[in-house]
Amino acid sequence: xxxxxxxxxxxxxxxxxxxxxxxxxxxxxxxxxxxxxxxxxxxxxxxxxxxxxxxxxxxxxxxxxxxxxxxxxxxxxxxxxxxxxxxxxxxxxxxxxxxxxxxxxxxxxxxxxxxxxxxxxxxxxxxxxxxxxxxxxxxxxxxxxxxxxxxxxxxxxxxxxxxxxxxxxxxxxxxxxxxxxxxxxxxxxxxxxxxxxxxxxxxxxxx
Numbered sequence: 001x002x003x004x005x006x007x008x009x010x011x012x013x014x015x016x017x018x019x020x021x022x023x024x025x026x027x028x029x030x031x032x033x034x035x036x037x038x039x040x041x042x043x044x045x046x047x048x049x050x051x052x053x054x055x056x057x058x059x060x061x062x063x064x065x066x067x068x069x070x071x072x073x074x075x076x077x078x079x080x081x082x083x084x085x086x087x088x089x090x091x092x093x094x095x096x097x098x099x100x101x102x103x104x105x106x107x108x109x110x111x112x113x114x115x116x117x118x119x120x121x122x123x124x125x126x127x128x129x130x131x132x133x134x135x136x137x138x139x140x141x142x143x144x145x146x147x148x149x150x151x152x153x154x155x156x157x158x159x160x161x162x163x164x165x166x167x168x169x170x171x172x173x174x175x176x177x178x179x180x181x182x183x184x185x186x187x188x189x190x191x192x193x194x195x196x197x198x199x200x201x202x203x204x205x206x207x
Contacts, residue, residue: 009086016073016090020097020114023104024065025050028058038107045101046109048144063113070094070117078121084169091118092178099186110186112148115179119155122175123168126158142201145190148183156180 025037025045032054037045040053047066051059073094077087094114101108119127134151138144159176162168184191193199 005082008080009082009089012077012080012082012086013089013093015076016093017097018102019073019076020069020094021101021103021108022065022069023101023108024069025054025059025062025109026104028062028065029054032058034058038104043107044109045104045107046098046111047113049109066098066109066113067117067120069098070114070119071121072117073114074118074121084171085174087122088171088175088178091115091122091175092182094118095179095182099182110148110190111183112152115152115155115183118175119159119179122172123159123162126155126162129158130155138202143194143199144202145187145199146194149187149191152180152183 023045025047028034028050029036034054037043037049037053041049042052043049045062047059047063050062053059054062070091073090074087077090080086082090091114095111095118097108098114099108099111100106116127116130119130130151133154134147136147137150138147141147156176156179159172163170163172163176190199
């Protein structure tokens with residue numbers, strides 16, 4: 001890569017991190033007069049806690065806006081003329097920005113929505129394929145976190161297989177591995193509670 005390409009890549013990835021950091025759940029709460037999700041439940045700003053704090057419609061709206069952050073980050077990379085590697089790095093930056101937002105003192109969500117939004121642009125077939133895994137696991141176990149963990153793992157496996165079989169750009173292997181790794185890392189406390197049998201199920205009151 002020449003110097004202009006490197007500079008462009010750095011700017012795109014930095015912009016993706018900032019985009020990922022936009023705290024849509026907090027913004028929706030302020031605009032609609034709802035409670036700050038950071039003061040409800042887990043204190044996270046992702047979709048699950050947004051639904052808990054703001055109700056289903058506003059929570060889902062926040063989740064969709066969070067998903068758009070990943071989509072916009074990847075689209076920005078491709079529209080700038082950067083290649084797949086930069087698009088993958090932008091997707092990962094958006095996930096990190098969402099979970100470690102500069103607007104929330106490096107707090108935020110757990111990265112599921114922006115990772116899914118990024119996957120919709122990177123490889124929409126995989127994104128659609130993991131939806132039944134996500135929803136089915138939540139319906140079967142009543143654990144939102146387990147749905148997220150299972151879907152992220154399935155996404156990584158399917159993306160790697162598709163990349164090998166089609167074949168697709170080998171840089172997608174990076175997202176297949178790093179994406180789920182980040183999601184699992186940001187769910188470390190959920191994983192500990194699942195193993196301890198103390199994770200709360202969907203619908204369990206939490207103040």
